Amino acid sequence: MSVGEKVREQSVSLEEPVGGAVEAEGQQRRDPISLFSTIESVFHIKDLDSLLERVLLEARRFGRADAGTIYLVSKGSLYFSYVQNDTLFKGETKDKYLHSGSALPIDNRSIAGYVALTGESLLIDDVHHIKSGLSYAFNPEFDLKSSYHTVSQLVVPLATREGEVVGVLQLINAKGEKAAPVPFSMQDRIFISQFALNAADAIEKARLSREMVLRMVELAELRDPYETTQHAKRVGAYSAELYESWAARHAVPLREVRNTRDILRTAAILHDVGKVAVSDAILRKASELSYDEKLQLRHHTILGARLFKRSSSPWDKMAAEVALNHHENWDGSGYPGKIDDIYAEKIYLGPGRQATEIPLPARIVALADVYDALISERTYKPEWKQEHALRYIRYQAGKKFDPELVGLFINMAELLTAIRNKYSY
Secondary structure, eight states: OOHHHTTOOOOOOOOOOOSSOOOOTTOOOOOOHHEEEEEEEEHTOOHHHHHHHHHHHHHHHTTTTTEEEEEEETTEEEEEEEEHHHHHHHTTTGGGGGTTTOOHHHTTTSSHHHHHHOOEEEEEGGGGGGTTSSSSOOOOOOHHTTTTOOOOEEEEEEEEETSSEEEEEEEEEEEEEEGEEEOOOOHHHHHHHHHHHHHHHHHHHHHHHHHHHHHHHHHHHHHOOTTHHHHHHHHHHHHHHHHHHHHHHHTHHHHHHHHHHHHHHHHHHTGGGGGGGOOOOHHHSSOOOOOOHHHHHHHHHHHHHHHHTTTOOHHHHHHHHHHHHTTTTTTOSSSSSOOTTTSSSSOOOOSSSOGGSOOOHHHHEEEEEHHHHHHSSSTTBBBOOOHHHHHHHHHHHHHTBHHHHHHHHHHHHHHHHHHHHHOOO
């Protein structure tokens, strides 16, 4: 009998969580066949953030968990990656970014830390009645700060087939009758553990892909000190959320939304990778650029697009679109404009693209990129307050930016702040 099985205690019905992402009261847990279908679909998600969020959501759906957290192991600690809680967050998108950047030590001072340390899953009916003498303890810090009441937990390691623990999946408060907390079942433990095994391999694969993408950003940063990985991550997150808001308004099918959002996030992260081919004497120049220098700088859009040559790849296609067009303006005053062949030996910048001539992903990234630049400190300016940046964005509706996207973006103010906080370190 494992340590987790030894702590089976009678659960206590407390408050009634508000329904949200997880099935409502009265619905049955999903069958194992459905879970294995989910494993297959999750394994094909290439974007790390989308994968983590989806893994947590699908695990909660199977276990009918009110809440959950997914952690990743990095530099010897456990980092909060995504938090979901139907009771506290009531479906508010911004709250999935809470606690990101916070870390737990990998030791027995917390349940998640213990699972990461030992690689053993734990099934606990009531965290407030853990028997003394066990090698771990419940850390009530989150409950105290949020006025939440954790009762039951199912915590499993995200361990690859080679045995490396890359993270921890923590499910909280299985929903029973009237949505009151009840224990997770042994069936939950078996199938969530199997799900976690497959998820860990997918996470490791997506993590390696993300690291390769960020290496490209770091190369650009060698030239341009403002093109940091944190800036790129924020632009990627802003863009993904703005697209999702636009897609909801236009009733885009969920499958298409997920696929496009994943690709867009990566394309947005790589929006300025073409700067690697621009002289750092230009990118770091403190005084005003000459006409020729401005022309060279504007060519970074073309140079970036040239890196993504596989026309058959939706990833390359969107990355090229974004790199080429994210400095185009809604009113046609942007650059590089209409170009017949970006691979031609001699390139002449054409008349600017206007309105919907600019691909939607590029219109989204253009807005996200400018916003993040405004709220970030630069050697030539202090950071702007969010309200000032959003006022500027609103003023530029119909000029620099797509008016519809501006309206959606301004309504995301709290979400924008949450994203900034997550990727500020």
